[in-house]
Amino acid sequence: MKPDTCHCCKPPTGGTPVTINNRPGLSAIAYRVGDFANFRQVMFQAISRSPELHHLSTRLSDDYAITIFELWAAIGDILTFYQERIAGEAFLRTAGLRDSVLRMARMIGYELAPGSAATAFLNFTADKGKHVQVPVGLRVQSVPGQDEKPQKYESLETITVYDWLNEQAIFPAPVGINPLAKGSMSAYLSTGKVGLKIAENLVENDCLLLFDPIKTELEPVEKLVVKKVEIEHEHMKVRWSGPVHGTQWDMTSRCYKLVRSVRLFGYNVPLEYPHPNKNESTGIIDTWTIKENNFEIDGDGGRQLHLDSRYNDIKVGTPLLLMEGTKQQSFLTVTAVDQYDKTLGLVSDTVTRITVTPQFSKIDDCRQVVIYELTGPPISFWGFSYPDSIDSAIVYIPGHRIDTENVEIARPIKKNTYQKGFTVNLTDIETDRQTILNDEKIDPITAKINRAELTGNEIVFDAITDDTETVSLLSLDRGSASNVTGLYSARIEEDFEFINARSFLKVTIGKVGPRPIYFIKRVTFNLQQEAAWLQGMIRMADSDPLFRQSIVGTVDNHFIVLPGVRGETISFEKTSNDETVIVGLGLGDDQIKIISGFLSGRLDSVLAYTNLSPKISVRIGPVGPLTIKLDSTKTILTDVADDLQSKLNSVSIAPFFKYARVEVFDQRLAVFPGMIGTLPQDYLKIELSTNNAIALDRSSALLLGNVASASHGETVANEILGDADPAIPFQKFTVKKNPVTFVPSSAEGGVDNTLQLFINDVLWKEVDSLFDTSKKDTVYTTRINNDAEMSVRFGNGVTGARPPKGRANVMARYRQGLGLDGRVKAGALKTLLDKPKGLKSVLNPAGADGGANPETLDNARKNSPTTVRTFDRAVSLLDLEDLARSRSEVAKAKVTWVWCGDTQVAHLTIAGQGGGYFSASALARIHASLTAQRDPNRRLLMGNSKPIPILVTATLNVEATYVAAK
Template identity: 30%
Template sequence: MTNPGSSHCGSCAGIALATPQPIDNPPGQPAIAYRTGVHATFKASLLARLSSPALPALAGLTRRDDADFSVALCDGLACLLDVLTFYQERIANECLLRTATERRSILELGRLIGYQLAPGVAAATHLAFELREVPGDAAQAPDPVTIPAGTRVQSVAGQDEQAQTFETVEAIEARVEWNALRVRTETPWQPQAGDTELWLSGAAVRLAPGDALLIVGAERLADPGSERWDIRVLTEVEADPENARTRLRWEQPLGSIYPPVAPAAAGVEVHVFRQRAALFGHNAPDPNLFGNADSNLAELIDTRSSPWHWEDFALDPDALDLDPDNPRITAGSWIALVSNVLGRGRAGLPGYTELYRAARVAHLTRSDFGLSAKVTRIRPDTDENLTAKRFDLRRTLVLAESESLAPAPRPVVAPVYGARLRLARRTEGLRPGRAIALGGPRQRLRIAPHVAGLVLAGDDGTTMPLAAGDELSLLAAPERLAGGKALALEPDAFDAAVGDAAVVLRLTLLDRGGRTGRLEARGSQVRLAAVGEDDPPVTEIAFIATDPTAVVHERDHTVLRLAEPLANVYARAELRINANCAAATHGETVAEIVGSGDAQVANARLALRQGPLTFVSASTPSGRRAALALRANDLLWEEVPSLYERGPIERVFALAIDEQGRARLRFGDGVEGARLPGGDHNVRAVYRKGLGLAGNLPPGRLTTLLSRPLGVSGVTNPAPATGGEDPETEAQARDNAPLTVRTLDRAVSVRDYRDFARAFAGIAKAHALWLAHGPARGLFITVAGERGAAVPEGSDTYRFLRAALTRYGDPALALRLASFCAATFRLGLAVKVADAADADLVLPALAARLGAAFGFAARDFGQGVSVDEVVAVAQSVAGVAAVHVAELQRSDVAEPVFAARLFAEVPRSGDDSPRPAELLTLDDAALALEQLP
């Protein structure tokens, strides 16, 4: 700046220098000041030099008007200096990461510390192929077919979208029978102690409550003295015509506790007794009532005076005469004698019961005890307990005419969840590590009749009362509460717990309105419910575990053990599994001649003609690798991060993406890395092109086969394509470049793990917390994908990030990785627009500013929102004169409650079951702007 000195008369004005101007740059500025002057100050300094006593040779240049040649020369030189300092300042700004605006500058600055601007990542998913079925049984289809790597599938473009091409990255064996595998929905019936029901084949079995059922096996046939049989009286008969079966129920469980007797186990048969008969003589008259000419009335009335009895009026162990005669009783059929003594019975039968098998059967007429009738005479297979003391002729009940029934397999209705799948039949060919696609509706639960007082504790902090008959969907595996702890329940155990009043369940549920929460209820208060036609299916990709025991073939079934528990709880009957799954990524293959090699050229450089080059997720420190195979003279060359310290004969090259997104290849000089061999068009590349957010597609969008392997009739993506990332922007590079020198491709501290995850391809934000104690002790990392996308556990990004953290961190560290919890808030503003401003322009600008300030890119985990922050953002918009916050509340809060400050949750170190960190953003659809008059 000009300094006139101490003179106040002005006589020395114009002779002081105005340049160079001092440079002062406070910290945190978006751009630095680096100019030593501008045109005016440079001209003033040059004119002052004309009058300087230090330059006496210029003393004769006394004119100061612009028409003078000397002044014009100074003016031209000032223009030159103005331009030079302008560009010098721009160059200075381009030398600093924060102030650089040119992508090339940021790219080169990053390379100084070994950082390459992220070129983007291709989205990844799994494709489920459907093979063309032949008429008849799918198991009789032709031999397995191979779906090769590189099979191309295109998406169905939505509104304002372009179709995206995906390719499989692995070859798989596919079979028709794997199109829609089912889990076991029934199991062979085998009586167990405690059973109170069984199923019969057929819906017209002519049974009713009160009928007597016999369950007997080979043990009783081999040993007439065996007690391993059960007779039960039916209490319920429920026909299921749709599945051609009938359910029978009884009250007394099978088996006996005292004395301990198990039900039949081998060669089990089920019979129903169609006849209830009596023993011949049951209705014989009392002989004491017979009189003669000498008998008087008193003797006939008082039988004690003459205790007459019928001769041989007792049960004959070798000949049981049944009254009435029944021609349907044949040799080999079963009969049961019941003592018919009230107060001594069990299993619904009045008195002691014994089972016999008819060794011989005769149909004859018997006259005895003053009676004459046709009877069925049975010779039993044993005389065990056949005594008159146990079975009186008058009181004994005979269960006869046994009819064999066909037991049906026991239906398995337990929901499907966890890490174990038992398929409906034996399925050959499945291998450990294979991906499978599961799809079907969630299991529904119904509140039992006459139940009241249950409350669903919503995840949003609200409560919702439940009434009998309400139906909800299971979101997560159910748990059992015991001793204040939540215990895992296997599906069969959960099925048994439903209806049991002694069991307390903890259930994670989803209501029809989309609200989620937890319910604690007794097993008797809930029922499994059938899914509705409007229940939407959910899908996921699961992986069979990699160890050799993950696939077990039983006689009739195949059992799969999964690498991770299922994310959903499926209704068993509707679940379908597709095992014809192959990994696929965004991009299509290109084969081209890159150029010609020349051994005389050191550090030869070539470029790929098409782009963008596809990068896929990998367990590297950067989280990506190029889908590129380069050959010179048909020999494969390897991509390396740098040629530094590479051997002179190593066939390696370095890959870099320039500021225009082109892939450039640099080869060695014969000292560090081999030179390209000479040849004409001898450098060839096979690579893939295509990546970015456009590849992040929802389920069911990849349905067009561009390649059609033999036998393949259809394809889809059961799970969303995730992990796609656009090339890194300049703003993102400023944040990410320093992370590489913090972590140096390793993770040691908690901050290292956070920074490592943050710099990983496909990850936009990360939060790390050390949990020092409790069952969750270890490192808990929350991550979010690009533009707020979730990072599902089965995605490539998730798997590769976890593998990289283990590889470049502490492999013994207990590490938990989770996708973030997305939360939104509603905002309502009353805005006063300045009189001179156009409201039609101000209000959209205000909405855009709020969306940017409270959008995903601008917020962080655990960052809250306050009224003063909202007002400050709104007031920064030109044309806004005043603003009043009328509504500020979280979207997941049902009740309209104004809050001066909203909070986002983050896991705390004392939590036994920490939840992922929340990221609170503005719900654009819930932004209301009202203009004040």
């Protein structure tokens, strides 16, 4: 038989059932056994094989018989079409209905992500003088932009809003500088009221005189012209019109406002003059002799000066600087002023004569002398400055320390006076309090408070790893030594004498006293001897440890008196027996200064180091810790003190170190930071923890401290779902308002349901499944259907308890709202819907974080196999991607190996829905969630995706047959 090679005898279409062959990865499957043409052709072929119908030879559609066949073919076509649709819903990749995907995902233990609410940090502002409690659930609404709707947020935590934490300027740790270094164009004045008093006497174009009686080998003086005096937070800053030129100036140099410079009488007199010689017998001048003028000045033992003219406005108490070239500089004070007829050679005149103290040295040539008349208080400077940026998690707020627990900060300066600021108690600053760091250049940084303390110039000595013994050997460790405060007297003149045989004073320490003490007049006054006497008298004045343990020492003709108990004050007052001795000893209230220092435990006169290279660590206030190396050959206590002082002075330029003094008082090392008698700047020191790198511009850096976390959604309270009936197994109720809010968390799944269910006012617990629950477990499950409606289902009395019977006793409390609509911009949340008394305003410094719409079908198809691929554990890189994507917030994830030093670590890059970025706290939360599902011994790095723009440049050529203009 000849084969059919031309296919002319084949029917035009195949029969049924049609062979089905679907390759993997299709988005739609073929599942039809036939269509209209297939069914029509099969029935036509069956006509020929049926004896009853073999006479029906027509195949035209207008024949009624054929029409019936075609109608049945159409029915078959319709049935197979829908059968294919139904079959498509049975496969995850091809299902088109959300409900189909839901059912299939649940079969492998996967629930479609319900979405999540966006979160934001709210910064509250309290009225001045108010402390306000912000509760959980305080409502805030956004101000919508164009084409936006207002979104409601609620606070997620309770905080106390303090007025002082509304907004505070913060600073980095100050660094030591020489304020008068060569090239300096500005300097901070001394801290506190001293600097304000100096600033009050300075105006533009004032001339300042720099001098140093000790360093006369270089330029003896330098003049600086004031350009501007300005306020910088709690400091006063002076700017010069030109730079400092000298290299010898530092904080020990003296500086005063210059009034004028005058000369001494005779400065313009010639070296020689003709002297007439008279004949003794005739009385007639017969010869002339050339004589030299005597320009030397002894000045009544170095106390009187004759000026070059009459100056009626020089007053007693005026400070002067006498400068004789580079031979001498003497700082003098005018004690008397009168007019005097003075003659030198042939020149005579009535000039101003001034008496001064102390004595000046003999002047070899009065023509070389210049007298600078000075005025106002001495100008002193602060030996610190602030770096331009804050790059540490430790920040400082300048203030005034009230006591060990309280500090006054943010004191505005008006009319050279500190105005009332905010008083802060350290106990008000809770650990883990949320804050935001902000400046004008970068996005806000979230941080939490780890610790807050007051700091100024307190000293802390510590051991170091290489040497753990030296600090204890010197009794400088925290257990043996302590910071102390005391009294620093005015300078005591070397020629001071007691007037009476016994001179009485009264002393008060803390709240004990006053107690009488006395001094005995001796042949010669010896300051060290009187210090020992004063210490003995105070100790005998009262049995209280305040007196018994007091210490008195001397430093540079000054008394230092330290009370027996740390932190207590000490004061002296005069008696009617002698009203002058208190002034002579520099112990009057207007003469003394409060100093702080560090006192070691008692030591032997001879020490022996156990380490050949002894080292200790020291921190003074905000500076340090620094390591200093001591000389092991110094064993005598006084030599140890000198060595310690030398090493402190050289380890840092900061005044706390450079000008520190170490003395031996009562067999103890007494360390005084900085220049004794100068007040330190106190700070509220705040240690923060943050997941961000800190790089703030110091000029605009702010700490926002009244920060509470909030999330999108509004609370629906006490909604009655219905009546519980224990006769109904697996009783089901539906929540009335949807979508129910899910908030981001570090738990498995990445979100927490805000629904709380109460039956007869008893809270029941939500579980993922009723499986493996007992009849006594008060639990329920939740499901979200295709319309985003949430339902709750109870047990049947076997797996899960049945709810007790009651009328309207099933009550729900939840929040409504989630998705990308809640991702508001920075500054949008500023309408307080709930406003407690004293609460002024609210604002979100940064844009909302996270937020996700319910999981799409495409994502569900991709993510649902995660449950069987990973079993909620990450053992491979792809597992990390799968688990990350299973969180509502994460739209895309990509993981790879990267090298970190010599270790290979996993790096996961994630992106939020709508291309959103994750904040550092959100990244940390997701990281914590993933860490619970992986091996924590292997490092995992996480970061945001970065969009990379692609620029396409193209040239469009118009074909000649087209009109180019159109």
